[in-house]
Amino acid sequence: MPHRDRWASRPAFIMAAIGSAIGLGNLWRFPMVAYENGGGAFLIPYIVALITAGIPLIILEYALGQHFQGSSPGALGRVKKPFAMIGWWALGVGATISFYYAVIMGWSWDYLVFSWTQPWAGGPDNAAAFFAHVLKRTSGPGEFGGISWPVLIGLAVTWAWIYWIIKKGVLRVGKVVMLTVPLPVLLTLLILIRGLTLPGAVEGLRWYLTPDFSALMSGKTWLQAYAQVFFSLSLGFGILTAYASYLPKRSDISNNAFITSFADAGFAYFAGFSVFSVLGYLAQAQGVPVCDVCEGGPSLAFVVYPTAISLMPGAPLIAAGFFLTLLTLGIDSAFSIVEGVVAGLRDKWNISQNAAATGFCIFGFLVGILFTTGAGLYWLDIVDHWMNNYGLVVIGLLECIAIGWFYGTKKLREYINEVSDFKIGWWWDLFIKWITPLALGWALVANVVEEIRVPYEGYPTWALLAGGWGVVALIIVVAAILTAIPGAVREREEM
Amino acid sequence: MSLSAWITSIAVGIILYGGFAWCVAIAVRKGREEHDHAGQGPSDPQ
Numbered sequence: 001m002p003h004r005d006r007w008a009s010r011p012a013f014i015m016a017a018i019g020s021a022i023g024l025g026n027l028w029r030f031p032m033v034a035y036e037n038g039g040g041a042f043l044i045p046y047i048v049a050l051i052t053a054g055i056p057l058i059i060l061e062y063a064l065g066q067h068f069q070g071s072s073p074g075a076l077g078r079v080k081k082p083f084a085m086i087g088w089w090a091l092g093v094g095a096t097i098s099f100y101y102a103v104i105m106g107w108s109w110d111y112l113v114f115s116w117t118q119p120w121a122g123g124p125d126n127a128a129a130f131f132a133h134v135l136k137r138t139s140g141p142g143e144f145g146g147i148s149w150p151v152l153i154g155l156a157v158t159w160a161w162i163y164w165i166i167k168k169g170v171l172r173v174g175k176v177v178m179l180t181v182p183l184p185v186l187l188t189l190l191i192l193i194r195g196l197t198l199p200g201a202v203e204g205l206r207w208y209l210t211p212d213f214s215a216l217m218s219g220k221t222w223l224q225a226y227a228q229v230f231f232s233l234s235l236g237f238g239i240l241t242a243y244a245s246y247l248p249k250r251s252d253i254s255n256n257a258f259i260t261s262f263a264d265a266g267f268a269y270f271a272g273f274s275v276f277s278v279l280g281y282l283a284q285a286q287g288v289p290v291c292d293v294c295e296g297g298p299s300l301a302f303v304v305y306p307t308a309i310s311l312m313p314g315a316p317l318i319a320a321g322f323f324l325t326l327l328t329l330g331i332d333s334a335f336s337i338v339e340g341v342v343a344g345l346r347d348k349w350n351i352s353q354n355a356a357a358t359g360f361c362i363f364g365f366l367v368g369i370l371f372t373t374g375a376g377l378y379w380l381d382i383v384d385h386w387m388n389n390y391g392l393v394v395i396g397l398l399e400c401i402a403i404g405w406f407y408g409t410k411k412l413r414e415y416i417n418e419v420s421d422f423k424i425g426w427w428w429d430l431f432i433k434w435i436t437p438l439a440l441g442w443a444l445v446a447n448v449v450e451e452i453r454v455p456y457e458g459y460p461t462w463a464l465l466a467g468g469w470g471v472v473a474l475i476i477v478v479a480a481i482l483t484a485i486p487g488a489v490r491e492r493e494e495m
Numbered sequence: 496m497s498l499s500a501w502i503t504s505i506a507v508g509i510i511l512y513g514g515f516a517w518c519v520a521i522a523v524r525k526g527r528e529e530h531d532h533a534g535q536g537p538s539d540p541q
Contacts, residue, residue, distance in 0.1 A: 010522070010526065014522075039500075040499070040500050040503035040504060040507075041503065043503060043504075043507040044503075047507065047510060047511075202496070205496065206496050206497075206500065209496060209500040209503065209504045210496065210497055210499070210500045211499050211500060211503050252522070252525070255518050255521055255522055255525075256522075258514065258518045259515065259518045259519060259522065262511055262512075262514045262515035262518060263515055265511050266511040266512055266515055269507060269508070269511055421521050421522060421525045422521065
């Protein structure tokens with residue numbers, strides 16, 4: 001079998017996996033999902049979801065990559081040849097996400113530069129107007145307007161950064177993550193310390209943590225908990241499988257999976273303190289309840305947070321620290337997605353890391369230009385919704401079926417227990433065969449029903465068909481083609 | 496903050512950060528054992 005790259009050490013692999021899992025969603029999604037679904041009480045379904053879906057699936061993806069020594073299509077293809085399509089589908093979804101994820105990082109570059117002049121200062125309306133101005137936002141997805149040059153430049157810088165990190169393979173990735181994983185944690189800690197010293201911070205934390213146990217009776221709360229765990233751990237992208245394929249076959253699996261999962265969940269929980277202490281301050285400064293300033297997603301990062309920071313003494317420095325946090329949080333996730341795709345391309349055609357990375361980064365930049373137009377934010381929102389709700393969830397479900405019902409959980413568990421620091425029991429079989437697929441299937445059905453009931457965010461049907469179902473269909477077609485066409489010697493040997 | 500908020504947040508903190516620390520401790524111990532084992536080298540053939 002041809003030579004495969006290797007991580008320099010176990011800590012390098014663990015840090016890279018943690019870096020991939022911890023991303024922008026930990027900062028701007030988890031705290032808001034928790035707040036909207038029972039506050040402190042949400043942490044109960046969240047931990048249940050982590051144990052019943054997150055950890056079993058992360059063990060599965062690590063085991064696939066490490067046991068079969070291949071990226072997602074190669075590894076799943078060895079279970080049964082047609083299952084390679086699930087792997088290509090995973091990489092297709094990952095690639096699509098990387099196209100717009102890099103654009104969000106482009107916004108962060110722009111805001112890092114703007115931090116010194118604080119052009120968003122003057123209240124939330126001003127900040128929202130400035131955000132729309134930077135993005136050159138138009139009135140809807142059908143009106144593209146022009147390209148936002150600052151965003152385009154930010155996008156180019158992001159892709160150049162990703163290329164520089166992955167062009168030398170996992171050896172350089174292992175070195176980079178030693179800086180880019182601890183740095184945002186440290187910066188978030190500094191923002192938290194600053195936040196806690198501000199008036200209103202405790203009120204913000206009260207909104208975040210006060211449990212509303214009645215929310216536990218709602219199916220939506222549990223659905224949100226499973227969704228959060230699933231998206232946050234980088235499951236279903238093929239990243240973890242690709243990363244684990246660079247470990248020797250005798251490396252630990254179960255403990256690495258637990259470490260990654262606890263680190264990701266622990267950071268999300270901790271980030272909530274940072275976010276809500278600042279929101280509490282903003283609410284007090286504006287004389288409104290905390291719920292009035294609570295917004296998730298890009299609005300939190302590019303409207304609410306900058307507004308709050310602009311009110312603090314030393315605002316330019318804090319704003320720069322915050323956008324540097326976003327960039328360092330995002331870069332590990334971004335290059336891990338790209339590395340997952342590059343690993344798949346290398347395994348398929350036996351091309352060099354540099355050639356695969358160059359080709360994909362240029363392609364990613366060109367596709368990303370769509371999201372730098374005035375309609376970019378709308379398309380980003382639509383594509384993101386479909387990738388998360390129908391791309392990743394379906395892949396997780398199919399992975400469980402492939403291993404649980406075709407390869408055999410017992411066989412894979414025996415391998416995992418042979419190499420791991422501690423053994424996993426029969427519970428893992430139960431989760432992979434039954435509980436996790438049922439939970440993901442339930443999430444999928446609930447999402448489809450909701451989609452039929454109410455069109456997502458009120459977008460026109462043609463836009464939802466093109467950016468949502470259309471993109472999903474395109475990825476499936478490309479995955480089928482890539483599965484059908486013969487690969488290079490490397491892939492055939494692995495099969 | 497209410498008592499229930501304190502209890503929930505502390506319990507979650509113990510599970511997440513305690514779980515993380517416990518797993519890292521196992522990995523460190525295993526790493527040391529492997530390192531010591533490798534340092535001893537192969538046994539004397541005589």
